Amino acid sequence: MSKLAKVSIVLLGYGAAVGLGFLAGWLNDLRASAFAQNSGGMVAEGDAAAFFVVTGLAMIFPTLLALFFLRSAGWFWRPYSWAMLILALTGPLLEMLGAALHAMGPSAMPYSLLGFPVVVRTFSVLFLSPGDFLSALIAPEPKSRRRLLIAFAIETALGLYVLMNLAFRGRFM
Numbered sequence: 001m002s003k004l005a006k007v008s009i010v011l012l013g014y015g016a017a018v019g020l021g022f023l024a025g026w027l028n029d030l031r032a033s034a035f036a037q038n039s040g041g042m043v044a045e046g047d048a049a050a051f052f053v054v055t056g057l058a059m060i061f062p063t064l065l066a067l068f069f070l071r072s073a074g075w076f077w078r079p080y081s082w083a084m085l086i087l088a089l090t091g092p093l094l095e096m097l098g099a100a101l102h103a104m105g106p107s108a109m110p111y112s113l114l115g116f117p118v119v120v121r122t123f124s125v126l127f128l129s130p131g132d133f134l135s136a137l138i139a140p141e142p143k144s145r146r147r148l149l150i151a152f153a154i155e156t157a158l159g160l161y162v163l164m165n166l167a168f169r170g171r172f173m
Contacts, residue, residue, distance in 0.1 A: 006069045013062025021055030056127045063131065067138050074141060081144035081151075084132055088151035091158040094121045122162055129155035 028050040032043045070076045098118035101111060132155055136148035 006066075010062045010066045010069070013065060014059060017055050017058035017062060020058045021051040024054035025051040053126070060127065060131055060134070064134050064138065067135055071138055071140050077139055077141055077144040080135075081139065081147035084128075084135065084151045085147045087128065088132065088154040088158075091121055091125065091154060094118045095158065095161065098122070122158075125155050125159040125162065129159055 025047040028047050029043065032046055094117055098115060101115050101118070104111070129152060132148050132152035136145045136152060139145040139148055
């Protein structure tokens with residue numbers, strides 16, 4: 001298969017993922033149209049959340065296909081696996097920042113914008129954890145595979161931490 005065909009297939013996959021995201025947002029809008037009169041902003045936020053979650057999850061497949069096409073490129077896997085490991089290490093650091101902001105309570109108001117990266121990073125666990133695992137299955141080199149599995153373990157532990165916070169503390173961070 002030519003490089004152009006491979007790139008085209010991956011780009012079509014990304015386009016399909018965005019299309020699925022728009023479909024999810026539209027379906028959410030149809031479902032919540034009865035509430036739109038009184039809570040338009042909340043419905044719009046639900047539409048955006050549906051779009052981003054479905055698009056992000058659907059983009060895992062064309063990304064994995066691109067990684068599969070790059071399997072023979074050893075020059076790619078070393079920096080990629082290091083980048084994913086470093087990204088995974090940011091998760092616990094940002095969760096500690098979120099816990100510190102939560103512990104500060106209302107006195108943290110001047111620093112409340114620091115909580116935004118915490119929320120974004122926490123939600124990214126949904127995509128990064130399976131992505132790290134599947135990337136490790138595709139990776140051709142043992143060292144790259146090991147780094148990706150460590151990143152997967154960190155992301156999974158972070159996801160479990162967030163779930164435990166929601167289940168037992170009733171809070172996100």
